[in-house]
Amino acid sequence: MLEHDPIQRRTILCVDDDEDILRQLQQLLRRDGHDILLATSGQQGLELLAKHHVALIISNQTMPGMVGTRFLEESRQVEPDAIRIMLTGHTDVETAIQAINEGGIHRYLTKPWDDHQLRMTVSEHLRTYTAQLETDAALAQLKEKNEQLERFNEDLEMLVAERSEELFYRVRELEGRDRLARFMMTIHSLEETLDHVLSVVGEALEADQVEIHLTDTGTSPGRVTWPAHAVPFDQEATTELLSRARADGKTAVSHIDNTFLCAASIVRDDETLAVIILSGRGNVDHAHEDGKILSGLALAAAVAIHEAREGYDVGGWRDALDEALSRVDDLVD
Numbered sequence: 001m002l003e004h005d006p007i008q009r010r011t012i013l014c015v016d017d018d019e020d021i022l023r024q025l026q027q028l029l030r031r032d033g034h035d036i037l038l039a040t041s042g043q044q045g046l047e048l049l050a051k052h053h054v055a056l057i058i059s060n061q062t063m064p065g066m067v068g069t070r071f072l073e074e075s076r077q078v079e080p081d082a083i084r085i086m087l088t089g090h091t092d093v094e095t096a097i098q099a100i101n102e103g104g105i106h107r108y109l110t111k112p113w114d115d116h117q118l119r120m121t122v123s124e125h126l127r128t129y130t131a132q133l134e135t136d137a138a139l140a141q142l143k144e145k146n147e148q149l150e151r152f153n154e155d156l157e158m159l160v161a162e163r164s165e166e167l168f169y170r171v172r173e174l175e176g177r178d179r180l181a182r183f184m185m186t187i188h189s190l191e192e193t194l195d196h197v198l199s200v201v202g203e204a205l206e207a208d209q210v211e212i213h214l215t216d217t218g219t220s221p222g223r224v225t226w227p228a229h230a231v232p233f234d235q236e237a238t239t240e241l242l243s244r245a246r247a248d249g250k251t252a253v254s255h256i257d258n259t260f261l262c263a264a265s266i267v268r269d270d271e272t273l274a275v276i277i278l279s280g281r282g283n284v285d286h287a288h289e290d291g292k293i294l295s296g297l298a299l300a301a302a303v304a305i306h307e308a309r310e311g312y313d314v315g316g317w318r319d320a321l322d323e324a325l326s327r328v329d330d331l332v333d
Helices: 019-030 042-051 068-078 090-101 115-183 190-204 235-248 284-310 314-332
Strands: 011-015 035-039 056-060 083-088 107-110 209-214 223-226 252-256 259-268 271-281
Touching: 011 019, 011 042, 019 035, 019 115, 035 042, 042 056, 042 068, 056 068, 056 115, 068 083, 068 090, 083 090, 083 115, 090 107, 107 115, 115 190, 115 284, 190 209, 190 223, 190 271, 190 284, 235 252, 235 259, 235 271, 252 284, 259 284, 271 284
Parallel strands: 011 035, 011 056, 056 083, 083 107
Antiparallel strands: 209 223, 209 271, 252 259, 259 271
16 A cells, blocks of 8 residues: 555546446545546536546546547546546557657556556656646745835835935925025015015026016016016916915915916915916926925025015024024924
């Protein structure tokens, strides 16, 4: 008796039109702990294969209705990984060899068989079958790990791109705020201050056009545009956006196709001094990122415009600027 190996316990299908042969195979193979299915025809064997997961098939060659080679060939469609062994008489050896060469079966045994040889053949092929299953499982696991690694790398690349983009926008904002801070170290008129704020915003955000609409209509000028030669925005296109920015005190964004408008209130001591609006090109994400930077620059611009309008001294500007920059940092964080 072969040593029983629990790992090798499998389901085996035996097909033969001779029921005595089937009983002999069943008794012989059960010694090794296998589950045995019996079929008296190829058609019945296919029906059992459709209901059970089978590791190994033993089929007689000469049977009425469906010969063994045909049954084993059709069994590949149902259970392609199963081991297929043919039992054949001496006169059918050439048929069995041809079936092996064509890939229809893995091994043939002649009748009458040697019990020890048959059990050894079944055991060896089941070990091969088990090893193949383990290899397939390892390959599937490796494939899954590789797919997970690819997804991780894609996520990592996306994260790096997002962080790089955030840093890019942050640097642009800081550069703009630095330019405004340097400008405020000397005294300038309101007109000069408005022009400088417009150029800083336009260049920092690479905008197509920027405008400042002063809230105090008695202040001259009431609206300033950058670049200087640009045609002012159409009021119908900007009125609703400007109203939202004034009412909410937040950045308002409008995006159509690949162009957008951003508007932000310029507020100092709870007083809306002006509204700044710009046009640019890019997708929705780009528009909202520009809106965040515009909001930060508007806080810094509020100090410059307020002090230029009121004519405060430079020392007072520095304290006010420090307070505004602190508020910007809180907003960004």
